[in-house]
Amino acid sequence: MISTLETGYFIWNFTAWLKIYLLSAGVFCLLTFIIKKNTGGSLVSKKMMRGCERDIDEGFFEQIVSSFRSRIMQPWFDFPFSHILSIVLLFLLFAVALFSKSGVE
């Protein structure tokens, strides 16, 4: 299978483009699928109108944010050294990506 197209003027690495496209599409589709499943899994009537409807509680979004903050974020914030651990986690991601060299095509 041809993975790169190389001429005197350009080199197109098809495999690299395809891999990143399929990975991204897979992740986004999975996310949509999970949201669809969690919010009922079937299509609801067209009465729900984003940004236009009047029957949705104004504080809906704030409630979601508040519960996300109190249930998920707050225990993390309360944990001693959480900020250092966050930096370490990002650094680990960076180090793994850098030294595995697998990301570099």
Add this chain to the structure above:
Amino acid sequence: MQNILFNILGYFSSWVLMLVTLMIALFAESTHTYFSGRSLSRRGMIVSLLPLRDIFKSMTMPISLPEASVIRLSTYLPCFALAALIPIAASIPFFSFLPIMDNGGDLIQILQFAALSETLAILAIFSLGTTDAQITANRMIRELVKLIVPMMAAFISIAFYYSANGIQGDPFSLNVFTTALHMTPSAPFSLAGTLIFIFVIFSQIPHSNAGFGCSLLENCELPDFNGAPRSMLQLWSIFRAFLVVALVTHIFFPWGYFKGLNAGFSISWWAQSVNFAAFWTTVLVMRVFGVTLCWKVMELLEKKVRIKNSGVWLFIILTTVATLLVVYEGIKISMEVAAF
């Protein structure tokens, strides 16, 4: 086996780190809307200060589609449209601190993915099957043509200029553009042409007139299309605008100056970090202020030129003038080389 796992982990880490950089797009959009909202509210216009709130709010709502829609296409095509922007992001130097692709993508391939992404987004809207959706999709097609034509003209004419300049290899490579020869004062026609191109491309970035933001489906457009697919399309429109700004900024970023500034640093990763920070600050400033300025100036010009379809005529004339200026500089160099 261990190697494969380690490779997958590394690849995924690079991908996640790139998404962290994409957060700058959302930050830029919210900063921009905040400023434009403040300015418009002084004139008595009410603009939502939190456009992102609506996007994330509709993520948590049940998916709602019109009865005439092709359900699977309307639900999942926005995901594929958004995914098609990621390879473009990966090929722009500094989009990720780590090169997930070979840094310095090819502009023709970038345009191919941009066209693919736009086509998928337009198909997603068409698949809703309503008359309103058809009107929106037709508008998106017009916006696509108005955005992609000056970009193609800019890339092709600048690549021609580099070919005439004797650049070896791929003249469409973004790495070639970092030599910034087309922006030097010694090439005044090319410099003027590039500046006009920047203005035309920035002014043609699709945006809503109400809040001057880049988010698609604002102002209650297509109210019967709701939930995660709508959010995906809105995120797609914000990322698309940000990628255009990043690509165009890359063309005129003063690479030469920063290379000179970094010469004193013996540590390469430190120089790389300085470039990284400088580039993203420029992109952020351009997105928040530069693009808005171009929108406003184009709006003013359209009002001043009192002919039918003045916007379209201005777009055609400016694109043609810019192309001719850059190509003329290339021809001039070719003639000088031939005379020598």
